[in-house]
Amino acid sequence: MRDAVLFAHIILGAALAVLSIIILLEMKKRKSSILRPLSVLTAGLSWSVLVPAGILYINFYPATKTLIKAGAWPWAHSIFMETKEHWGLLLPVIATVAAGMVLTGKIQESRKWWLLLIAVTILIGVMGRVVKLGAFA
Amino acid sequence: MKRKFNFYLGAAASACLLAILVIVAELAAPFKTLLQTLFGHHWIGKAVIVALVFVAAGFLVKEKKPHEKLAWYSAVGSMAVIFLFYVIEFLV
Numbered sequence: 001m002r003d004a005v006l007f008a009h010i011i012l013g014a015a016l017a018v019l020s021i022i023i024l025l026e027m028k029k030r031k032s033s034i035l036r037p038l039s040v041l042t043a044g045l046s047w048s049v050l051v052p053a054g055i056l057y058i059n060f061y062p063a064t065k066t067l068i069k070a071g072a073w074p075w076a077h078s079i080f081m082e083t084k085e086h087w088g089l090l091l092p093v094i095a096t097v098a099a100g101m102v103l104t105g106k107i108q109e110s111r112k113w114w115l116l117l118i119a120v121t122i123l124i125g126v127m128g129r130v131v132k133l134g135a136f137a
Numbered sequence: 138m139k140r141k142f143n144f145y146l147g148a149a150a151s152a153c154l155l156a157i158l159v160i161v162a163e164l165a166a167p168f169k170t171l172l173q174t175l176f177g178h179h180w181i182g183k184a185v186i187v188a189l190v191f192v193a194a195g196f197l198v199k200e201k202k203p204h205e206k207l208a209w210y211s212a213v214g215s216m217a218v219i220f221l222f223y224v225i226e227f228l229v
Contacts (some may be wrong), residue, residue, distance in 0.1 A: 047188075050184060054178075054180065054181060054184070057180060058178050058180065058181070074227075075227055078226070078227040079220075079223045079224055079227050082223045083220045083223050085180060086155065086159050086183070086219050087216050087219065087220075089155055089183060089184050089187050090151075090155060090187075090212060090215065090216060092188070093147075093148050093151050093152060093187070093191055093212065094148070094212055096144065096147075096148075097144045097145065097147075097148045097212075100142070100144035101144070101205075109205065112209070113209075116212070116213070
């Protein structure tokens, strides 16, 4: 159960960054038929990531948290995990704004929102790795 | 009349509220307990409130101006405030 949810969490999170990059590349084309559906899909995925994230955080993370807090890297939880779990709540908001801009024709203006989505997704991934390493420190 | 969804105001309201929720929940234990009691977990409480405020502010606030900059600075500012809050909380 835990592994399946963890894989879903990682795959959906990675998909957010990959799809955002594809969207940015599609914007360079004169006309793209997949830009709008891709944007809607990415926004939808960003909300769905909260499900595996919540399951992992609520059911499986408390044991890891105990290990981290007792180890040499307590800041891995106190700073990185706390930040990560809350930044994650803004991912769907950012993705929905970006998709909304594409749907309302503000395609070029949406670029910075897609870039923000990519940056925050990658930072959350890096923080997740630091948290994991903190459990073994 | 069909009402348009204002993505920017929804994002600005929910981003600012998230930073406030995070800080208040950490500094006022009874508030965190209230979130846990109402939603089963404080994180779920914050997620539900942020989502509801995003939708409600987007639909209900009558404002025709785009406010894209407000949304941008709210989102980036909220993330900066959350990170700095946890750094300071850990160090102090």
